[in-house]
Amino acid sequence: MNSRYDTPSPARRVRRRSGGKSFLVLILVLIVMAVTNPGKEAFSEYSVKNLENMLGKEIGDGITKQVAQPVIESLTVRDNYILFSVFSVPDLKNTNFFTRDGGATKKYIGLFKILFIKL
Template identity: 40%
Template sequence: MEPFVDEHAVRNTKTRRFRNVLIVIGLLLVALAVLNPTREDFSDFAANDLHDKLGGWLPGGATDLLARPLLNSIAERDNYILFSVYSIPDIKDGKTFISDIQAEKKYLGLFKRFFFEL
């Protein structure tokens, strides 16, 4: 004999799990939209990254006075509501910047703090 299985209870459990998954996905999407990084968030990240790459060669005050406003003005933002993609010129050497202005570095921005190079 098979043990008694309440099919209605099993169906309710599956429905609750599906509903909970949808709620979690919905909350994640809302959080992504609310925390979509702004241009200022990206310029802060890029200026700090530049300061780290230069190994402290550029004083911290210069980063605040020069790098952040410059990066804020040259960064291009593609806003996709849930995330943003930022593009800045890729300056490998002087020739790259002058002859190939189309060379770009692209970054994916999520949750105001996370930027990943694409």
């Protein structure tokens, strides 16, 4: 027999797998995503804040809660994918919005109740 393979080499170390920890972190992130999946109300709040930024003015709380948010919620279509949601809002700049076609829509993906990304 070859004595080279009989004695362990100190330079050769066995790496431990960290797959279990990575899997646990992935499961934890997926659970957090499912729990914090945004609804129409969170999206309407985001849209009102976005509208305020576009206008450069702050919309009063009374007007926001009584008019702007319900209008945005009624125009929004939400597709729920459990971990995230896709929101479709009609593009009001498009003139076809007021016809039967409905016109173009803007789509946003919502994550963690605070992150909305325009698609």
